Amino acid sequence: MTRISALDVIDVRFPTSRWLDGSDAMNPEPDYSAAYAVLRLDDCDVTGRSLLFTTGRGNEVACAALRALAPYLIGRDAASAVADIGAIARELTWDGQLRWLGPEKGIMHMAIGTVVNALWDLRCRFDDVPLWRLLSSMEPEELVRQIDFAYIDDVLTPDDALAILEAQAGGRATRVAALEADGLRAYTTSAGWLGYDDEKVARLARAAVDDGFTMIKLKVGSDVASDVRRLKVARDAVGPHVRIALDANQRWGVREAIEWMGQLVPFDPYWIEEPTSPDDVLGHATIRAAIRPVNVATGEHVQNRVIFKQLLQAEAIDVVQIDACRVGGVNENLAILLLAAKFGIPVCPHAGGVGLCEMVQHLAMFDFVAVSGTTADRWVEYVDHLHEHFVDPVVVTDGRYRAPVRAGAGAAMLDASIEQYRFPEGPAWRNVGTDRER
Amino acid sequence: MTRISALDVIDVRFPTSRWLDGSDAMNPEPDYSAAYAVLRLDDCDVTGRSLLFTTGRGNEVACAALRALAPYLIGRDAASAVADIGAIARELTWDGQLRWLGPEKGIMHMAIGTVVNALWDLRCRFDDVPLWRLLSSMEPEELVRQIDFAYIDDVLTPDDALAILEAQAGGRATRVAALEADGLRAYTTSAGWLGYDDEKVARLARAAVDDGFTMIKLKVGSDVASDVRRLKVARDAVGPHVRIALDANQRWGVREAIEWMGQLVPFDPYWIEEPTSPDDVLGHATIRAAIRPVNVATGEHVQNRVIFKQLLQAEAIDVVQIDACRVGGVNENLAILLLAAKFGIPVCPHAGGVGLCEMVQHLAMFDFVAVSGTTADRWVEYVDHLHEHFVDPVVVTDGRYRAPVRAGAGAAMLDASIEQYRFPEGPAWRNVGTDRER
Numbered sequence: 063m064t065r066i067s068a069l070d071v072i073d074v075r076f077p078t079s080r081w082l083d084g085s086d087a088m089n090p091e092p093d094y095s096a097a098y099a100v101l102r103l104d105d106c107d108v109t110g111r112s113l114l115f116t117t118g119r120g121n122e123v124a125c126a127a128l129r130a131l132a133p134y135l136i137g138r139d140a141a142s143a144v145a146d147i148g149a150i151a152r153e154l155t156w157d158g159q160l161r162w163l164g165p166e167k168g169i170m171h172m173a174i175g176t177v178v179n180a181l182w183d184l185r186c187r188f189d190d191v192p193l194w195r196l197l198s199s200m201e202p203e204e205l206v207r208q209i210d211f212a213y214i215d216d217v218l219t220p221d222d223a224l225a226i227l228e229a230q231a232g233g234r235a236t237r238v239a240a241l242e243a244d245g246l247r248a249y250t251t252s253a254g255w256l257g258y259d260d261e262k263v264a265r266l267a268r269a270a271v272d273d274g275f276t277m278i279k280l281k282v283g284s285d286v287a288s289d290v291r292r293l294k295v296a297r298d299a300v301g302p303h304v305r306i307a308l309d310a311n312q313r314w315g316v317r318e319a320i321e322w323m324g325q326l327v328p329f330d331p332y333w334i335e336e337p338t339s340p341d342d343v344l345g346h347a348t349i350r351a352a353i354r355p356v357n358v359a360t361g362e363h364v365q366n367r368v369i370f371k372q373l374l375q376a377e378a379i380d381v382v383q384i385d386a387c388r389v390g391g392v393n394e395n396l397a398i399l400l401l402a403a404k405f406g407i408p409v410c411p412h413a414g415g416v417g418l419c420e421m422v423q424h425l426a427m428f429d430f431v432a433v434s435g436t437t438a439d440r441w442v443e444y445v446d447h448l449h450e451h452f453v454d455p456v457v458v459t460d461g462r463y464r465a466p467v468r469a470g471a472g473a474a475m476l477d478a479s480i481e482q483y484r485f486p487e488g489p490a491w492r493n494v495g496t497d498r499e500r
Numbered sequence: 501m502t503r504i505s506a507l508d509v510i511d512v513r514f515p516t517s518r519w520l521d522g523s524d525a526m527n528p529e530p531d532y533s534a535a536y537a538v539l540r541l542d543d544c545d546v547t548g549r550s551l552l553f554t555t556g557r558g559n560e561v562a563c564a565a566l567r568a569l570a571p572y573l574i575g576r577d578a579a580s581a582v583a584d585i586g587a588i589a590r591e592l593t594w595d596g597q598l599r600w601l602g603p604e605k606g607i608m609h610m611a612i613g614t615v616v617n618a619l620w621d622l623r624c625r626f627d628d629v630p631l632w633r634l635l636s637s638m639e640p641e642e643l644v645r646q647i648d649f650a651y652i653d654d655v656l657t658p659d660d661a662l663a664i665l666e667a668q669a670g671g672r673a674t675r676v677a678a679l680e681a682d683g684l685r686a687y688t689t690s691a692g693w694l695g696y697d698d699e700k701v702a703r704l705a706r707a708a709v710d711d712g713f714t715m716i717k718l719k720v721g722s723d724v725a726s727d728v729r730r731l732k733v734a735r736d737a738v739g740p741h742v743r744i745a746l747d748a749n750q751r752w753g754v755r756e757a758i759e760w761m762g763q764l765v766p767f768d769p770y771w772i773e774e775p776t777s778p779d780d781v782l783g784h785a786t787i788r789a790a791i792r793p794v795n796v797a798t799g800e801h802v803q804n805r806v807i808f809k810q811l812l813q814a815e816a817i818d819v820v821q822i823d824a825c826r827v828g829g830v831n832e833n834l835a836i837l838l839l840a841a842k843f844g845i846p847v848c849p850h851a852g853g854v855g856l857c858e859m860v861q862h863l864a865m866f867d868f869v870a871v872s873g874t875t876a877d878r879w880v881e882y883v884d885h886l887h888e889h890f891v892d893p894v895v896v897t898d899g900r901y902r903a904p905v906r907a908g909a910g911a912a913m914l915d916a917s918i919e920q921y922r923f924p925e926g927p928a929w930r931n932v933g934t935d936r937e938r
Contacts, residue, residue: 090596118597119568120608126564127607130557158528159556165750165801167779168606169565170558213777216754216786312603316654339651341605341806343781344813348654363603368779375782 087283093118110184127173178391202227254280274461283313386421414445531556548622565611616829640665692718712899721751824859852883
């Protein structure tokens with residue numbers, strides 16, 4: 063019997079704030095960071111790896127949350143653990159003491175999601191298969207068993223979920239072949255960071271179209287006149303047929319969102335993302351009703367399936383943006399994919415940061431193969447940053463994510479990168495310290 | 501100039517799980533704990549103290565979150581800091597990097613609330629006044645400046661808040677006098693923990709009535725037959741005129757809550773508290789519509805003002821239960837009190853745990869004096885546990901909280917208790933270790 067012997071936790075931070083990559087109205091200078099988790103086994107070298115993405119300060123708190131979960135995992139039989147990850151996800155989520163710290167939200171929930179994702183990575187390595195293919199090969203009944211239906215069964219019952227999955231089961235093989243041939247459509251945010259000047263926005267927007275992207279995204283919300291100008295620059299650069307999504311990163315109140323968007327509608331934005339607090343279900347519904355036909359999208363900060371359920375119930379959003387690291391891991395994201403399918407709302411995953419593209423592509427591909435069964439109105443976010451630090455970096459060509467072929471769930475980082483960017487002792491941070499002292 | 505020189509953080513835990521005090525359907529064996537924070541000054545012995553309540557495991561993560569905030573506070577001029585706590589609350593809440601960890605929810609938000617509360621404690625000590633009296637003496641304009649109206653100004657504007665406060669300003673002196681004479685009505689949860697047998701429930705319920713309480717609360721949600729039996733025991737013990745509130749601690753889904761409550765309604769419960777997830781605004785609205793005239797209450801796990809706003813907008817609750825430690829401190833609780841007043845919904849604070857009674861009584865008293873102006877339909881929760889560890893323990897006599905007279909915001913603990921219950925090195929925990937080994 064092989065047992066889980068350790069949960070190593072490493073604070074890894076990239077000094078991205080030096081270049082204003084990733085700058086938006088809410089995050090003027092992020093240092094993309096990862097609370098990196100490695101599940102180790104007592105008698106073999108296989109590891110289960112995942113990460114909790116943060117934007118810098120506080121990454122050590124995420125590390126503390128991960129360490130708090132080690133006693134729940136160490137000593138377990140590894141084969142049993144990966145055979146029923148849903149049971150472990152429920153055990154951690156409903157722990158009578160840890161639960162006070164959320165419940166099911168914030169750092170503790172993200173940490174639970176991270177160890178759940180590390181267990182999926184471990185299972186993928188045992189089975190020598192990428193996560194999207196593992197999930198796409200699981201029977202509908204086994205997938206349903208992964209899901210905690212607490213607080214969503216008024217809208218999605220296990221029988222509902224089973225029916226959705228069974229309806230798509232027959233077409234899985236065809237869609238797997240399509241995925242292997244064509245991948246999934248991506249959109250790029252690399253052109254539109256707030257910190258970039260107009261010339262850079264125009265140049266990068268044109269480059270994105272040349273690279274095959276059919277949608278780009280601009281950050282907005284800092285200054286309305288600037289947003290109008292930048293959106294016009296981008297629209298002129300890409301022409302009328304490329305979609306331009308906007309992202310306000312929660313910058314507005316409900317009234318402000320409606321007024322601000324009124325000035326941007328003439329440039330035909332495809333969606334407005336995070337127009338207000340991710341917690342404000344009713345606010346999103348009000349905004350959506352006021353700015354139709356512009357779509358409303360949110361999700362990267364939506365804390366759990368319960369808020370997604372309500373966003374769908376209230377007809378508050380047109381696009382569900384799952385995130386690989388925000389909720390309780392693969393298992394809760396399965397629930398969210400099925401909720402979206404129940405309501406017929408497309409899922410366009412959030413990515414970027416560090417490792418989010420590598421991780422979330424698997425969920426998007428599984429969604430296509432086994433849940434939604436379609437690529438209509440669907441794109442996966444792509445940001446061309448920091449992929450060089452991953453063992454199996456995303457492959458995006460001609461504006462499309464290509465299906466991963468290597469085993470794992472995507473988050474495994476290169477040892478050399480971890481050593482270079484460990485915080486605060488890695489060489490990358492020692493140099494920053496020296497620069498600041500000069 | 502006096503500067504903030506340190507933020508000491510101490511992990512303090514009480515082994516309450518040994519007695520099943522505090523047991524409910526979601527927390528079968530809590531160890532009431534505090535991530536305890538002490539703001540120290542460079543040239544005087546005055547300190548600002550507060551605590552982040554948890555139920556045991558993970559308290560070290562709360563401590564890590566508090567430590568992450570130290571760099572934002574150390575070096576500030578103390579007088580300037582306490583003169584504009586609202587500015588510091590906003591700065592911490594909107595920090596571009598920390599915000600990813602919530603936003604405004606979970607451990608990071610609770611930690612921000614804790615340092616905000618410690619600053620209020622410090623201001624109280626500078627002014628030699630208890631918090632309720634400090635707040636009750638502040639001009640309406642100054643109180644409004646404490647509040648972050650982001651994401652609530654579609655429902656409550658600064659002008660709305662000012663109007664509510666000004667309408668009650670003239671009666672403040674009369675109500676302060678009433679408070680000093682009569683205190684505020686309490687209800688007790690001490691009789692109704694799930695771990696207690698029927699005889700103990702009956703005995704404690706009768707004792708509560710003898711002690712002057714006009715309302716008691718029972719925990720429910722573990723087993724419906726047991727709940728029916730315990731509620732009957734309690735109703736027989738207290739007679740028809742004492743109110744009995746019920747608390748399900750989020751145990752149910754929406755449909756389950758409605759079905760379960762159907763069996764308890766014959767015993768005339770006054771409210772059902774936390775019938776489902778605190779995140780499920782629409783679920784609470786559905787439950788409330790189905791079980792009228794039983795009131796629906798929630799709040800101890802409601803993460804921030806945005807969820808409270810929606811609970812009120814959706815007519816989902818009859819009772820707002822603020823908690824001293826869940827949200828972003830005194831400042832966000834001011835916003836929640838004003839939202840409740842705007843909608844005409846009574847505030848009945850959550851308390852218990854360790855220190856929550858000592859802290860939240862100040863907010864309830866301020867609400868009476870300066871916001872709602874009434875005691876109608878209002879009770880403050882009281883649990884008779886662990887008060888002996890506080891410098892200024894609550895005084896509850898004849899079923900009423902008596903107005904604190906000593907300076908501070910309530911959370912200061914005795915040095916001897918901190919030393920005894922420090923985790924894991926305090927003597928109380930060393931003994932537990934020995935007991936378990938026997």
